[in-house]
Amino acid sequence: MKFLFLGLLFLSFSHSGFSQNDKQKQLETRRQELRREIQKINALRAENKSKEKSELSQIEDFNYKISVLNNLIKVTNQQANLLTREINNNQKQITDLRNELKLLKEDYAAMIVKSYKSRNQQSRIMFLLSSNDFKQGYKRLQYMKQYTNHQKQQGETIKSKTAELQQINKDLLVQKEDKQKLIVENRTTQKTLEKERAQHQSLMASIRKNLSKYASQIKAKQREADRIDREIERIIKAAIASSRKKSGTKTTSSTSTFSLTAEEKVLASNFVSNKGKLPWPVEKGFVKLGYGTQRSPVDRSLTIKSNGVRIATEKGTKARAVFEGVVSRIILIKNANPIVMIRHGNYITAYKNLGKVSVKEGDKVSTKQEIGEVFTNPTTGETILNFIVFKDLQTQNPASWIYKM
Missing domain, CATH: 2.70.70.10 (Glucose Permease (Domain IIA))
Structure with missing residues (x-):
């Protein structure tokens, strides 16, 4: 029952992970679009640098770039927040997997001890021969086979769960690095935005005079x-x-x-x-x-x-x-x-x-x-x-x- 609960919990995390991955991809696509938009604006500004643009045209340029920068900051924040949720989910999965592995290993260790105690081939034969009838003997034989198979399966489960835990740990490190990159990028974007706003306010102050x-x-x-x-x-x-x-x-x-x-x-x-x-x-x-x-x-x-x-x-x-x-x-x-x-x-x-x-x-x-x-x-x-x-x-x-x- 305990393992069933852990399995269901893992499935719920997996489903959540898929939907979050889709959202993260959408946000990343949007972020790259906004970055390309800013590159277009900067390229056109550089191309027309020697030209005397009207104040009205400059204000339009500032307004548009400020709008794009605000959207870029918003999208990057959403990505960082989503990564935070993914990191928290992965950390919880790691805790749950560790607990599950602990139980699996304890159960496996108990089976190994039991197998060790009954390793004597003569004990196994006596176990079969002491059956009251053929039916009971057959059931005991099947039990011994199932027990052996269960041991193997338990060992494989521990192996796969350990690999899964290692992969989630790797993913967690990548997510933390990605989040840090987004935070650094957002700081740079914020500085650019502050610079654009200052220039915009300076130009508006000049316009308001007339x-x-x-x-x-x-x-x-x-x-x-x-x-x-x-x-x-x-x-x-x-x-x-x-x-x-x-x-x-x-x-x-x-x-x-x-x-x-x-x-x-x-x-x-x-x-x-x-x-x-x-x-x-x-x-x-x-x-x-x-x-x-x-x-x-x-x-x-x-x-x-x-x-x-x-x-x-x-x-x-x-x-x-x-x-x-x-x-x-x-x-x-x-x-x-x-x-x-x-x-x-x-x-x-x-x-x-x-x-x-x-x-x-x-x-x-x-x-x-x-x-x-x-x-x-x-x-x-x-x-x-x-x-x-x-x-x-x-x-x-x-x-x-x-x-x-």
Whole structure:
């Protein structure tokens, strides 16, 4: 009964260990992603070091890097805490195994003593011959065989449990080393974070001296973004009206969905089935501004409305289609860089702020096909792609569609 309890206890620890290992792998994957993200930010900063970035752009950079550093510290802490729990579990397993081994060895020692006392072959024969009948003699013979087998099994169990104990001790040493490495890394990350925060606060102090000027710049940028977004919306509305007219579907003022052909329905269905697995619209980069309405990092009384995501990337980076489709429109607006729109049934992806365009309207494109080059601001050195996803007229959060965005 005692051994059964210890066995069940060990199984419960094993199950817990598997789930903790899975969690540890997930955390490690996330930690490496965040580290790569920081490397991208540092590389782009180094690339643009000689350029005079605007204070607003610098604040965005600081905010994003601080956010990533905070996430890295959080994930590393979670890993360290999980390792602490694993270490505690292993230490308990070691204690339980030692107790179990002690009982096994005591039991084994008692059997050896008993075997020694009855080692005389004549004693064994007498034990069999003193049976009252054949049935009892047979049972005694079987007992002697079972006893011998039990001795061997007990010896093997002790051997395997000893090896298991040694392995857990090794694992424990590795876990303690891993935990120490995480603690050291976290201290380094914390120092970097403090440095970034100090620079951020210094820049914010400078901005606050002339906050009205920067507030005006933010409003002007928002107006420009709104102007471009309205033009995109107008073009999509016209495309919807055209699709409904071609299909003979009645068009009303409230109609805001495409009328699709059979081929377009299949394309839209394939696009949806790849939600969360679509490739990035650039090979390298990070999201500098996310989707949705958010507070301005400079003036908290102002809001920034983002219909898509703003991706910072390297000079000369090619924009690429995130899924197969048809180039429905190339938009050229006064005082703005070209925009490529690709239709995937009733879904549209828009690629804003291109310097060069390598496709034309009506072209069929494949997943990851280059459609142009992202514009690099010659003054700031920044290379930013604005990427939007639409379902009919409604914008979608690109992070829900793009793999690990």
